Amino acid sequence: LYYYHGELRNVWLELGLRRNITVKEDPQPPGLALKLLPFQKEGLHWMRVQEKSAYKGGILADEMGMGKTIQTLALIMTDPNAGPNLVVAPTVALMQWKSEIEKYTGDALKVYLFHGASRSTDHKELSKYNVILTSYNLVESVYRKQQTGYRRKNGIVKEDSGLHKVMYHRVILDEAHNIKDRTSNTAKAVFALKTKYKLCLSGTPLQNRIGELFSLLRFLEIDPFAYYYCRKCPCKQLQWKFSNNRSCDSCGCSPMSHISFFNYECLKPIQRDGNTGAGKIAYNNIRHLLKHIMLRRTKNEREDDLGLPNKVVRIRKDKFSEEELDLYDSIFSDGKRKFETYVSQGVVLNNYANIFTLITRMRQMADHPDLVLRKHIEDGQVTLVCGICDEEAEEAIKSKCHHTYCRDCVQRYVSGFCGNSAPECPKCHIPLVIDLAAPAIEPDSYQPKRTSIVNRIDMTNWRSSTKIEALCHELYRLRRPYQTTKSIVFSQFTSMLQLIEWRLNHAGFKTVMLQGSMSPAQRDATIKYFMTHVEVEVFLVSLKAGGVALNLIEANHVFLMEPWWNPSVEWQAADRIHRIGQTRVCTVTRMVVDDSIESRIIELQEKKTRMIEATVNADQKAMERLTADDMRFLFQN
Missing domain, CATH: 3.40.50.300 (P-loop containing nucleotide triphosphate hydrolases)
Known part of the structure; x- marks a missing residue:
């Protein structure tokens, strides 16, 4: 490895000689309505300096609830017109990002929500916005349709991804641990985004194991830890490219000749030796690396700034x-018997999914027996329960947002809204769209597996x-x-x-x-x-x-x-x-x-x-x- 890649010999020595960023407070960015706390101004300074460094970004790993979103908005507001910023976040966070941008930056940023069926696919149109908000699921979906396509009557159809054509000024991953599995389609879709700067936000960057760190290093393209190296030639690749599964697309050498430098230097020693010997050295090396690419503050460290209650x-x-215990003991005994059978046959790990199902049944039993027993009404028929009165729906009708109500209940509910106020759906609180004259729904038309458990079991007793x-x-x-x-x-x-x-x-x-x-x-x-x-x-x-x-x-x-x-x-x-x-x-x-x-x-x-x-x-x-x-x-x- 070192014969063909001599630059790797002194990686840790050079890393140790690099200076850590001196903590300073940046001034409040103009146009940001919320006054930043002292540690948030320090976070802004760290992110700006980090983008000017060789790493072109980093990981902001402040503990949950310390304002990672507002620090990121402050970073964007330091140069709002530099180019489009893409924020990839869990679906539940998208509207919160949108509301906070509007609340704290006014009209300074032009925001586009890339979500829903009516979203734009034109990359030129997307490039006009300051901030584009989308979810991990959508990034994966549009990338998959571009790479592998989807089946139609006339064969496989592929669609270009507008998201992946844009050259972003900055890509921000909120809850970045969503890409912790490097081999997942979501991670691959995120890796394929084109950008100048990259930022990861996560209060729990490592959830389970050190190996998850590689996905963040790969996204940030931290050299040399994100790269694969060949031990038989000077080949160095950011992606694992073996189209025929036998030889490298670039150098022709076998997969056995290629290694991940992160695995070689950090992960394998820890797996082999734990926290002793070479494993301890690798652990210390990871800590040195993280000091250069990650900023982590906790609530306890900054309690004077935060002023949070206990x-x-x-x-x-x-x-x-007594009844629950008898039922639980029966399920536990059955599960234990099956588990001991797997142990005696030496096939425990081969039946991981079956064992996990047994454990899940016991966990559900601790919640409520109906989660396990699923006692359906006779003939598999469902009972439609009204979302207003919580009783069996009489003359049930369904809203556009797929909630069921008694015709009389929803008529009285709608009639209670007078003037210009529009009725909201009592269940999901978006504007209610329902045809009060629609024919009543037949319970047989409902699929039991897709409706609420309250509809699937007999709630009368x-x-x-x-x-x-x-x-x-x-x-x-x-x-x-x-x-x-x-x-x-x-x-x-x-x-x-x-x-x-x-x-x-x-x-x-x-x-x-x-x-x-x-x-x-x-x-x-x-x-x-x-x-x-x-x-x-x-x-x-x-x-x-x-x-x-x-x-x-x-x-x-x-x-x-x-x-x-x-x-x-x-x-x-x-x-x-x-x-x-x-x-x-x-x-x-x-x-x-x-x-x-x-x-x-x-x-x-x-x-x-x-x-x-x-x-x-x-x-x-x-x-x-x-x-x-x-x-x-x-x-x-």
Whole structure:
């Protein structure tokens, strides 16, 4: 390697001789309406200097809730007309980016939301905007249609991606850990974007293992760590190019002759030796590298600047009822028997998906038995439940946004809006479009798998669960006669949220829900409705759809309905309320059924958290993918 690539011999020595950026405060950019805090001015200075360096960008890794978005807007406002800036963010964050740009920069920036069926595909038109907002899903979709196309009657059709034709001044990845898998189509689509400068924003840049760092280095094109090198010739490539899977497209050498310098110097020693010997050296080298490309500040370090209130994290433990325990024991025994069969046959890892399904069933059982049993009404028929009265819909009609109502309920609801005020959909709060004279929907026309669990099971004699009742108890305790206390409830299972919604509505709580199937407009309307309507007490949020990039400081209580393998996912969700602008003490309550698999997940999570904080051995035992030992631990009595 060093014979053909002598420049690699002194990489770490040269890195050690480079000066770190001196922390200074930049002046407030003209045109930015929000006054920056001292540490945010330091962040602005770091980003500007970083773009002038050889790296042409970096990673802003401030802890969640410290204003990474406003620091990025300040960077854009230092030279607003330099060229188009592309912001790639989770879908749930797009409208928030748009509203913050409009709120804090006025008319200084021309913004385009690249989302929805009516989006422009003309790269010349896109180049006219100062800021283009889009999602990771859309970047992947348009790139895939350009590279591999999609099937039509006359064969494979390919479409040029307007996003990938534009030469951007700056590409900004919000929640950049979305590209942590270097081999994913999303990562490849992001790598293909053309730009002068690059910036990654993430409060959790490393979620599971050190190997995820490579994707960020590859996006930033950090030389030499983002490159592949041939050990038989001077070939150096940014991409792994082996079209025939046998020889390099550039030099003709075999894949075995090519190595990733990052893997060779950093990842392999850590995997082999852990935090000792060569692994310890590699770990120190990574820390030196990150000092040059990443800026990380925590709330504890900057508490004087932030002035944030305390955050209290507590675990509420409950026990199953007798009926729930009998059912859980039955499912657990069946799962343990299957797992022990896989162990005895030596095929545990070959049946990873089957075992994970068994574990998921036990986790769902801890939420509510109906998530596992799915007791459908006879003949698979669904019952349509009205979104206004929460009872079986009589003469059910459906709105354009796919919500079902009793004809009489929605007629009375619409008639209550007089003058120029337009009615909102009671479920997703976008303008309501519904044909009141439409023929009633036949339940048979609904596909059971695609409708709410409330429609799929018989709710006439429905019984709640230990965990749902524990949540109700907590929410009742928060009620005050002269003020509204707002709370956010996170769950990984949309069906669980639907059951919670039904139960809370019947208990007198006003709720709204955010889930992954919503459009950006529906998400934005739902978030604004929760923030601006004092009577709405509970926001039900799908952890995957809304666990990142939201600013919900109107609430000061978070309830996490299930523990997750990866603690950083829970940290992200909890910090939706503990961020700049919050003035009240924040409470995060983790709901756990004590005599279930959840208590073991908590132990496993704590063990992995200690592992992350103490060493990088977690690289070998990624939290997203349970090891055989982890699974054995979960199936212990």
